[in-house]
Amino acid sequence: MRWRSAPQREMAQVTGESMTDIKILAQDFKFYYGEHCALKGINLEIRRNQLLTIMGPSGSGKTTFLRALNRLNDLVPGTRAEGRLAIDGVDVYGRGVDVADLRRRVGMVFALPVALPMSIFDNVAYGPRKRGIRDRRKLAGIVEKALRDAILWDEVKDRLHDHAGTLSGGQQQRLSIARVLAVEPEIILLDEPTSGLDPLSTLKIEGLLWELVKSYTVVLVTHNPLQSARVGGEIAFFLMGELVERGPASDIFTHPRDKRTEDYVSGKFG
Amino acid sequence: MNLVKEEEARKIDRYIENAKKVNQHVINARVTAAFAGATALTVGLLIFIIVYILSRGFHMVTPAFLLETPRQMGRAGGIYPAIVGTILVTGIAVVIAAPVGVATAIYLTEYTRESWLPRIVRFGTENLAGIPSIIFGLFGFLFFVIYLDLGWSILSGALTLSAMILPTIVRTSEEAIKAVPNAYREISYALGSTRWQTVTGVILPTALPGIVTGVVLAIGRSIGETAAVIFTAGASLRLPESLLDPVRTLPVHFYILAREGISMDNAYGTAAVLIVLILIINIAAYSIMNRFVAKSR
Amino acid sequence: MEGDPMRYPMRYREAVIEKTLVIVALSAIAVLGLIILFIFKEGSPIMARIGVIRFIAGAKWAPSRGVFGILPMIWGSIWVTLGALIIGVPLGLACAIFLAEMAPARASAILKPAVELLAGIPSVVYGFIGLVVLVPFIRRWFGGPGFSVLAAAIVLGIMILPTIISISFDAFKAVPVAYRDGMLALGATRWQAIRMVILPAARPGIVAAVILGMGRAVGETMAVIMVAGNATKIPSSILAPVRTLTSNIALEMGYAAGEHREALFATGIVLFVVIALLNLTARLFATGGRVAR
Ligand SMILES: Nc1ncnc2c1ncn2[C@@H]1O[C@H](COP(=O)(O)OP(=O)(O)OP(=O)(O)O)[C@@H](O)[C@H]1O
Ligand SMILES: [Mg+2]
Numbered sequence: 001m002r003w004r005s006a007p008q009r010e011m012a013q014v015t016g017e018s019m020t021d022i023k024i025l026a027q028d029f030k031f032y033y034g035e036h037c038a039l040k041g042i043n044l045e046i047r048r049n050q051l052l053t054i055m056g057p058s059g060s061g062k063t064t065f066l067r068a069l070n071r072l073n074d075l076v077p078g079t080r081a082e083g084r085l086a087i088d089g090v091d092v093y094g095r096g097v098d099v100a101d102l103r104r105r106v107g108m109v110f111a112l113p114v115a116l117p118m119s120i121f122d123n124v125a126y127g128p129r130k131r132g133i134r135d136r137r138k139l140a141g142i143v144e145k146a147l148r149d150a151i152l153w154d155e156v157k158d159r160l161h162d163h164a165g166t167l168s169g170g171q172q173q174r175l176s177i178a179r180v181l182a183v184e185p186e187i188i189l190l191d192e193p194t195s196g197l198d199p200l201s202t203l204k205i206e207g208l209l210w211e212l213v214k215s216y217t218v219v220l221v222t223h224n225p226l227q228s229a230r231v232g233g234e235i236a237f238f239l240m241g242e243l244v245e246r247g248p249a250s251d252i253f254t255h256p257r258d259k260r261t262e263d264y265v266s267g268k269f270g
Numbered sequence: 271m272n273l274v275k276e277e278e279a280r281k282i283d284r285y286i287e288n289a290k291k292v293n294q295h296v297i298n299a300r301v302t303a304a305f306a307g308a309t310a311l312t313v314g315l316l317i318f319i320i321v322y323i324l325s326r327g328f329h330m331v332t333p334a335f336l337l338e339t340p341r342q343m344g345r346a347g348g349i350y351p352a353i354v355g356t357i358l359v360t361g362i363a364v365v366i367a368a369p370v371g372v373a374t375a376i377y378l379t380e381y382t383r384e385s386w387l388p389r390i391v392r393f394g395t396e397n398l399a400g401i402p403s404i405i406f407g408l409f410g411f412l413f414f415v416i417y418l419d420l421g422w423s424i425l426s427g428a429l430t431l432s433a434m435i436l437p438t439i440v441r442t443s444e445e446a447i448k449a450v451p452n453a454y455r456e457i458s459y460a461l462g463s464t465r466w467q468t469v470t471g472v473i474l475p476t477a478l479p480g481i482v483t484g485v486v487l488a489i490g491r492s493i494g495e496t497a498a499v500i501f502t503a504g505a506s507l508r509l510p511e512s513l514l515d516p517v518r519t520l521p522v523h524f525y526i527l528a529r530e531g532i533s534m535d536n537a538y539g540t541a542a543v544l545i546v547l548i549l550i551i552n553i554a555a556y557s558i559m560n561r562f563v564a565k566s567r
Numbered sequence: 568m569e570g571d572p573m574r575y576p577m578r579y580r581e582a583v584i585e586k587t588l589v590i591v592a593l594s595a596i597a598v599l600g601l602i603i604l605f606i607f608k609e610g611s612p613i614m615a616r617i618g619v620i621r622f623i624a625g626a627k628w629a630p631s632r633g634v635f636g637i638l639p640m641i642w643g644s645i646w647v648t649l650g651a652l653i654i655g656v657p658l659g660l661a662c663a664i665f666l667a668e669m670a671p672a673r674a675s676a677i678l679k680p681a682v683e684l685l686a687g688i689p690s691v692v693y694g695f696i697g698l699v700v701l702v703p704f705i706r707r708w709f710g711g712p713g714f715s716v717l718a719a720a721i722v723l724g725i726m727i728l729p730t731i732i733s734i735s736f737d738a739f740k741a742v743p744v745a746y747r748d749g750m751l752a753l754g755a756t757r758w759q760a761i762r763m764v765i766l767p768a769a770r771p772g773i774v775a776a777v778i779l780g781m782g783r784a785v786g787e788t789m790a791v792i793m794v795a796g797n798a799t800k801i802p803s804s805i806l807a808p809v810r811t812l813t814s815n816i817a818l819e820m821g822y823a824a825g826e827h828r829e830a831l832f833a834t835g836i837v838l839f840v841v842i843a844l845l846n847l848t849a850r851l852f853a854t855g856g857r858v859a860r
Contacts, residue, residue, distance in 0.1 A: 072460055077383070098578070104462030114453040117476055127461040130471060176457075183461055298756035302669050308661035309670070312728055313681050319688060319696055370594055377592035381585060394596025400779075400846040401839070402786020404813045405602065408835045411820070412605040433598045440595065464577060466584045487687075494689025497788040497813075501820055525691045525789060528698065541692055548687050556680055 022089075023048045023187065023217045024069065029083040031064050033076065038064045040241040041083065051213040053220045053249075055228040056238030057264065062221040065238070066189045068092070069219070070106040071099050087187070104131070107180030111192040113172035115164035120156050123164045123175055127183035142182050150178035151208055170201025177208065187217045194227070206231055225265045229253055237261050320549070323541045330539025331546075340507050345533045349540055351509045355424065355517030358510070359503055360492045362428035363435060368485050370432075371439030372474075375481075378440070379447045380469055399437035403498040406434045410502035422516040427503025434498055435488040442484020446477040479558050486555040490548050496521040520544050606839060610832030622833060628799040630819065635830040637837065639801045643716075643809040644785055644841075646802060647795065650720025651727055651784040656777055658724070659731030663776075666732070667739035668747070668761055679736070686729035694793030697722040702794055711806035714796030719809065722790050727780035734779060738772020739765060771852050778849035782842055788813040812838045 024046040031039040039061045046052050054062045067073045068085055071092060081093045092102060104127070116123050124143040133139060143160070147153040152174040156167070167175060173193055180188060190209075194202040209231060212218050222228055228235050229249060236246040237258075245258045256262045338348030374391065382388035410430030420426045450473050458468040474481075496519075504516030505526060518526075520540055527537040614622050617635060625636015662682060666675045697718055706713030742765050750760035766773075796808020797818060810818075816831050816838070823831055 070460060072456060075456070075459065100462045100464050100577070102462075103460055108460040110453065110456065110460075112453065114451070114457060116454055116457060116472055126458070126471065127463075130458075130461065130463045130467045179457070179461065294756045294759060298758040301758045302665075305661040305665035305669060308658050309665045309678060309682075312658065312662050312685070312732075313678060315725055316681055316685050316688075319692065322696060322700070323692065370591055373588055374592040374595060377588040381588055387589065390596055391592045394593070394599050396850070397843070397846060398595050398599050400782055400842055401599075401602065402782075402788065402813060402842060404786065404788040404816055405606065405835055405839055405842075408816065408820075408832060409602045409605055412609055412832075413601060417605070436595055436598070464581050466581055490687045494687070494691070496689065496691050497817060500817075521689050521691045521789075524695070525793075528691075528695050529793060537695070541695065544689060545692065548689070549684075552680075552684050552687050 021047045023050070023087065024219075025084070025086045025089070026065075027084040027086075029068070029085045030081070031061070031068055031073070032080040032082070034078045038241055039068070042243050044236060044243055044246065046217060046219065048217055049213055049215070051209055051218045051220065051231070051233040053222060053228045053231055053233060053235045054238055055222055055225060055235055055264075057223055059240070060238040061241040062223070062238050063191055066108065066191050066219065066221055069187070069189060070103045070108055071097075072103070072108065074099065104183050105185050106187045106189060107183060107185035109173070109176045109180055109188065109190040109193045111195050113169050113176060113196060115167065115172045115175055118164065119161045120164045120167070120175065121160040124178050124182045126179060131183065143178075146178040146182035149181050149211070150174045151204065151211075152178055168201075170197050170204065173197060173201065173205060174208070177205075177212075185216065187219065188212055189219050189221075191221045192223065193220070194222075202227075225253075225267070229265075237264065239264070320545060323538065323545050327538030327540070327542030327545075330535055331542055335539055336543070339509060340536075343507070343532055345536070349520065349523060349536070349543065351507055352518050352520045352523040352540070353543070354509060355503065356493060356519040356521075358424050358513070359427040359431060359499060359517065359519055360489055362424065362513070363431035363492050364485060364489055366428065367432035367436045367439055367488065371436050371485075372443045372481060374436075374440045375443035375447055376469055376473075378444055380465060380473065395437045395440045398433070399441070401434075403434060403495060406430055406498040407501040409433075410498060415502055421514060422502065422504030422506070423514045424503060424510055424517050425513045427499045427517070427519070430498050430502045431492045431495060434495070435492050438488045438491065439484055442487065443477070443481045446480025446484065447473060449480060450476045479561065483555045483559040486551055486558065490551040490555070493519075493547055493551070494521050494544065495519075496525055500525075520547075603839070606832055606835050610829060610834075610836045613826060613829040614833045614836065622830075623837065626801065628815070630823070630827040630830065633826060635826075635833075637812065637815065637834055639799050640810050640812045640815045640834065641837070642801045643795070644811040644813070646716050646805075647719045647723060647791065647809060647811055648781055648784040650716060650805065651723035652777065652781060654721060654724025655727040655731055655780055655784075659728045659776070659780070660735055660773065662728070663732045663735040663739060664761060667736050668765060669757065682732050683729055685725070686733075690726065690787060690790040691793070693722055693726055694790035697790065697794035705806070709806055711804075712796060712808060714794060714808045716795070716802050716805040716807060716809045719791050719795040719811070720805070722794050723784045723787055726787060726790060727783045730783050731776045731780040734776035735769065735773045738769040738776065741772065742768045774852040775849045778845055778852065782845045782849070785811075785845065786813060786838070786842060788817045792817055812841075 022045050024044070026042045026044040029039060029042045030037060042065065054065065056062050064073065068081060069087070069092065073079050085092045087102075087106070090097070116126060118126075121143055124146050125139050128139060128142050133142070144153065147156065152171060155171060164172065164175060173196075176193075194205050197205070206227070209218055209220060220231060232249045234246065235249050235252045237244045237252065239260055245252070245256065245261050252261060253265055256265065335348040336353065337350050339350050341347035374395065378388055378391060407430065410426055410433075414420045414426035414429050415422055420429075454472045454476060455468060458472050463471060499519050500522050503519060503522075505518045505522055506516040507518055508515070510517045521544060524537055524540040524544060527533055527540060613635070617625075622635060622637060623641065624638055625634070626638045627634050627636045628639060666679055666682070670678065701718050701721060702713035704713075705711070705715060705718055709717070746764045746768060747760045750764055751757070755763070791811050792814045795810065795814060797810040797814055798808040799810050800807075802809040812834055815834050819827070820831055
């Protein structure tokens with residue numbers, strides 16, 4: 001746990017947070033782009049090896065929340081975070097956090113399938129290589145495991161050294177997942193991973209989620225209620241920077257507590 | 271009565287309208303033809319210059335001309351020392367300017383947080399770009415030749431040239447780096463790469479063809495440069511033995527031969543070599559860029 | 568959950584790299600500073616001694632007698648540059664409009680690199696062609712020595728074409744396609760669309776192109792020396808020989824010493840200031856355009 005500074009590590013032990021089952025904890029977490037407040041105080045906990053789907057209309061702050069978790073929002077100038085956002089009891093925005101290390105533990109799959117302009121193998125090996133792994137046999141092992149876990153191995157095993165741009169969109173998105181798996185993260189964030197894909201590729205990836213959750217904590221973002229219903233698990237409904245309600249999929253879809261949730265899942269807006 | 275008149279009026283209107291339209295089409299056609307003519311004239315000038323030089327000078331370009339030292343001030347013999355001088359001065363200039371220029375471009379695109387520092391860097395490169403080569407020549411003479419006491423030498427010439435081509439390399443590298451899709455950066459950072467790992471891992475490899483194109487174009491510019499080189503590298507016809515020896519580059523040799531009327535034949539021959547070199551370099555630059563564009567699709 | 572052993576050296580390495588990049592990136596401004604420092608240091612004493620006004624407004628340049636006035640060269644630069652603009656701007660804009668708006672895409676793709684190749688031809692080659700083709704032509708058909716304002720203006724007018732064409736081409740391409748398509752849909756001809764929406768929208772870019780072309784013309788040296796005749800007299804007509812600021816420096820640097828050499832560096836100062844003003848104006852126009860849009 002290098003990205004915790006020593007005092008934080010002690011704090012975590014004192015509060016006992018890290019001993020509990022809570023992997024991610026947001027307490028009154030706010031996020032600003034300049035003056036614009038995109039997250040208005042989120043309170044949310046996500047348990048270890050849980051699959052949580054964040055659902056909400058466009059502009060509700062779903063992406064902002066994910067990109068706060070791995071601090072990718074740091075790349076946007078003029079942003080600011082307030083409140084507490086902790087992983088394993090350690091504040092992500094705390095002082096002394098090693099952002100690169102944090103990002104290695106919190107993998108992210110983006111909305112559009114994008115392959116780095118290199119071979120399939122090099123795409124998956126990118127993260128491990130940057131981590132200093134040079135041994136070719138070891139790399140080959142990591143790449144194979146990641147591709148198998150992303151259910152892509154059988155389709156690409158004979159063309160690992162082809163340019164990754166030759167893969168289909170659905171394959172490229174599974175390649176993105178493999179690329180993340182190869183760095184052995186603890187958490188996997190997926191930001192509308194199927195928005196650019198056909199129904200069949202979408203189903204493949206949705207199926208993959210329940211495999212991933214056996215070993216990782218998974219947070220899926222979607223604006224599509226149908227997708228959240230298909231995926232099941234727990235759902236958090238975001239609206240205009242606020243968490244409206246959170247619960248098991250069955251509750252959210254059959255008897256939502258909030259009128260706004262009901263409107264959204266019944267397709268009245270969004 | 272009234273009705274007839276109205277109809278008449280409408281007819282006239284329509285006629286005028288049509289005439290106007292026809293008129294506009296005629297004007298459009300004429301302007302297009304004139305502008306096409308202007309383009310033809312411009313391209314024609316380029317072809318004229320190339321053909322003029324090559325037709326008079328190409329027969330001079332023999333292996334002996336390329337590999338012999340000049341005799342009688344260049345009236346006879348070849349241009350070997352000038353070729354060596356040009357390659358050394360330009361080569362060293364690029365070896366100095368390319369890393370500095372690319373590093374500056376990386377800094378400007380990937381490392382700047384909003385502050386005064388990048389603004390100063392940008393101010394420097396932009397203003398350096400507008401300075402005429404004769405000023406670089408004056409500066410190189412004062413600073414490298416006299417102040418640093420490098421004398422008229424390959425090194426003085428190369429350093430002066432490197433300062434001159436630096437802004438070009440910065441600008442082209444910056445454009446190439448900016449063209450790298452932001453998604454690549456985000457993927458790399460999201461995997462836990464540091465800034466420099468992202469630069470070397472995805473940004474430079476993706477931008478490389480564009481950067482190389484810019485560097486090659488800068489080589490083309492510096493090969494033909496005269497004013498900045500003549501006061502810094504000197505005009506010696508002897509074959510240099512060290513980087514502190516003076517040399518005469520091809521354009522300087524050509525200038526002296528032509529202006530002092532030493533030998534028109536040898537002047538044309540030198541110019542032909544220069545033109546061929548520049549054509550090769552420019553074609554190389556464009557083919558690198560085209561392959562880059564084709565690949566990035 | 569053990570820490571990555573590479574982390575600490577890595578952080579350190581990142582910091583070192585960033586500092587190095589900053590230092591390297593400052594070299595451009597350092598060079599600019601050195602240029603200003605050295606040229607001003609060398610040229611300003613004589614300017615102070617003679618007086619800036621007398622140096623700039625002095626009509627006589629006779630280094631052997633210690634008389635240094637650069638007015639003829641200032642006029643020379645002005646005349647030659649104006650002439651170059653009169654030739655280069657209409658021709659360059661016509662080319663840029665044709666390539667950006669009229670020519671079929673495939674033709675532009677071939678013609679534009681050709682036009683840009685003009686920028687790669689060395690100035691001595693331009694000067695030489697001017698010397699062997701243009702100067703005799705002017706002498707034969709217009710009279711005078713042939714070495715003249717006209718010859719220099721034509722050569723420079725051609726040399727600034729690539730600058731004018733590529734910058735204004737970019738300005739035309741930056742105009743949203745919808746503007747032009749909207750006009751065409753209303754039944755306008757292509758030229759009407761260009762004249763009424765594209766040219767006005769691209770104006771800041773065109774102005775910047777002209778000013779940067781002007782900067783090139785003012786700063787060009789070798790080509791001008793070869794065709795301008797280089798007399799240190801204010802030219803009486805476009806057929807008279809002329810000397811520019813740049814040629815003044817290049818012609819005499821080879822043998823000048825003492826005060827004479829200082830006067831050449833002082834000429835360099837004047838040239839530097841003129842160019843700096845031109846660059847500044849160009850930048851103002853370019854940013855003004857961005858604000859307007
Ligand atoms: N880089 C940015 N700069 C400024 N404002 C931003 C930026 N990114 C997002 N925002 C704003 O923050 C709010 C939340 O955006 P966010 O991208 O998190 O929404 P989202 O729920 O992911 O929407 P979508 O379904 O469209 O992806 C929006 O109002 C948006 O305009
Ligand atoms: Mg989003």
